[in-house]
Amino acid sequence: MASKLFTKSAPFLAFLGLALTGCQPDLEQDIKPSSGTADFSRYISVGNSLTAGYADGGLYLEGQLNSYPNLLAQQFRSVGGGEFVQPLFTEAQRNGTGYLRLAGFTATGSPITATVTTELALRAGATAARPLYTKFTEPVNNLGVPGIRMSDILTAGYGSVQGNPLFERITPDAQPTQTYLARVTASNPTFFSAWMGNNDVLGYATSGGASTAPTSIITSTATFTANNNQLIDALTANGAKGIVATIPDVTNIPFFTTVGPSFKATLLTPQPGLPNGVPGLVIQTGSAPGGATSTNRRQILTADIRDASGVGRQLFTLTSSPFLGLLNQRTGRAWRYIYGQSGQPAAGFPIFLTTYGIDTLQTFGTSAGNPIPSAFVLDDVEQTAVRTATTAFNNAMIAKATAKNLAVFDVNGFFARVASGGIVTNGVNNTAQFITGNLFSLDGVHLTPRGYSIVANEMIRIINQQYGASVPTLNANDYPGVKFP
């Protein structure tokens, strides 16, 4: 019976086998990647550290490989994109400039970072004060230069040994004083991305408005506009299409939002003699010299410190984190750190204290004689300066891009949405939270591979819209956030 059943059912099963092979649905026939009206055969990216793939306070091979331009180029390949060369560090020098890594957490949950100092790309003749990196002199498609400002693009010698070492690294030996704009002009793209201008306001913000160094002042809108116009004109000279990214309001990034909330909570904790906690602080503001009674001192109410729910205005920088525990102690440690950052000889420290009217025998942070350094606080007045400049710069970039019919990535709006609600990618939540949010790297300013992949996806979405293209997006979850020990 059984064998008879088998012989009878065998043809039936064979028929089923045939039916099954034809049964697999095929959705790929629905997806036809296309470049639309854009031509991706020669893609050039211009910009700063974000474009270079900078992360964790450094430029290193892994970050370069995960730069958003590299991710874009990888996706462009399915629609006629050509080779995309980045000035990659070698495997032997993969740690590039060095960077921060997460080493662990303190008992109270604060992150402990350590600096990676092996396998750097330093070349002979480099010093700590003037690092020089192994050169990469092949033509490159990724012209992202960490630190570059819109105001720098016409500066001859910006890439010389006296200039920006990461531009120097990719500057042709025969043209040591070539400007960034000249380099861009010579790149002759068919398609480009431009994300420039962050540093024209970021340096001011991250230094808490405390420095008069050229990299820490806000670029004038007139200079910014003129330079941006030249940059876009150079990129589009041969009819290239492209995408222009604006700059975000930096007050939403973890560099400014991480320390304040926990500091505020600590201050509000009742103490002997202070049942309501510490009511307020004294901070230094701005960069001008002056003593305890000058206008560079400000009283800040504890209630005015911005917390996680957005209540309050005053922002504390990530750099303030190791020093805020010294509050109310008679100490000069914060000032020694601040002075140390200037690179001046140690002998000048007493003069520095006198210039700014600092008396380290007074209580730190609660007396006018020993305020919290300006560099640790981006106060409400400084934030207004940052926002005004950001808006002006963005308006200039949008106006020029619109006139040239280019795609515009409203980075400010995008990151504001991310900061308020996070962004979910294929079921995984990502927020602007420091370390746990997946998007921002350990420097609190630059992105993680996950963050860069999300930027690339957003750019693809906008490029597709503007140029009628269908460039496929990435699975952002394939790219990690902060590496845990």
Added chain:
Amino acid sequence: MKLQSLLLVGGALLTSTAASAGGYQVTLAGQKNNGMGGVGVGLSLDQAAMFYNPGALAMVRERGVQVGVNATFARSAFVAEGGSTQRELRNSVVTPFNLYASFGPAEGKFRAGIAVYTPFGSTLKYAEGWEGRTALTEIELQAVYVQPTFSYAITDQISVGAGLTVLAYGAVNLQRDVPLPDSFGHIELDGEAERKIGFNAGVFFKPSEKFSLGINYRSKIDAEVKGGDVTFTDIDPNSVLAARFPNTKFDATLPLIATTSIGIGIMPTEKLTIGLDVNYAEWSKYKTLEFTFADPINGSNTSVSKRNYEDALTFRLGGQYKITDGLTVRAGAAYDESPVRDGYVTPETPDANRVSGTIGASYAVGKFGVDFSTQFVSISKRSQTQSQLVANGTQDRVAGTYKTNIVIPGIGLNYSF
């Protein structure tokens, strides 16, 4: 064949599939019915009436046993929103089964019986590293009902019947990847449901030789898992993150929903039988899938995912034609509304409206019979966008397009006495 050994055959096949009805419902309860588009509520074909309409059992003159098994070959394709890579299921074959035995006096007005079947289930394994990995990597959901049944013919024209539906075996194994900041861990939730009881009742009315009518109701059972195992893997025990993902226990409840069906049978000639069924499945009871954990996982003792299903109808049409005394052939079709709303599709039931075509045949020699059936199910292509997920607060799943085809051959043996 003895009943005892039949039960053992059944026992080896304790598994089921997301195969033949919306959501995780499975309607593969009788090989004859399978060949006829799944109709059966308004017919009195054989012992499978215990599933389709216990009211009709008293009208099934033959007493006997029958066992049937199906094999589901599901082929699925998924492309994430904006993506260009097609993901496919890791193919697995699952085998929903059924077993019926009925007894009663040859000329008496009643029939008693026992039925074992798999009314719900789902088995899916997704491709490694697919976009929805944090929502699901694989699922096995199984429910086996045992149903002691009694049916009584009040007159020659009307009969009633009812059975206790005992959730004799229910099990869930759900696995997914856990997003860590720099990698993926893996979580497995594995549990067995507690035994629970519901009922299945029906009325059958046959006013003439050429027409019959039936109505059937099968009640809801909440499959409750208590103290299921939560196991994490792929999380480095030396990582500072490991402490946030302890192996622990979970509780969860899944509604095995109620269905109401009406069906009619038309017998124009002695050789031809046509059936038409409409099923109404009360899926709206499935609001959320909620897991409660004994120890907090990543800081939370619960995991809640919105389902928000809606009630759904299925329409079935099928017929059989008796070519000779021994050979009967069948064909049918069904249209099955998805209970899953737009923007709520999950990988565990990548559901959409379904169209099925079925064929079948029976061959009988004396008291023995063998039934074959094959169903071809096309689950419509269905897309959901990230903005739909954001609007619904259902971002725990993945945006993209699903399409599934299923082929379900089946075989049944029966013996009458």
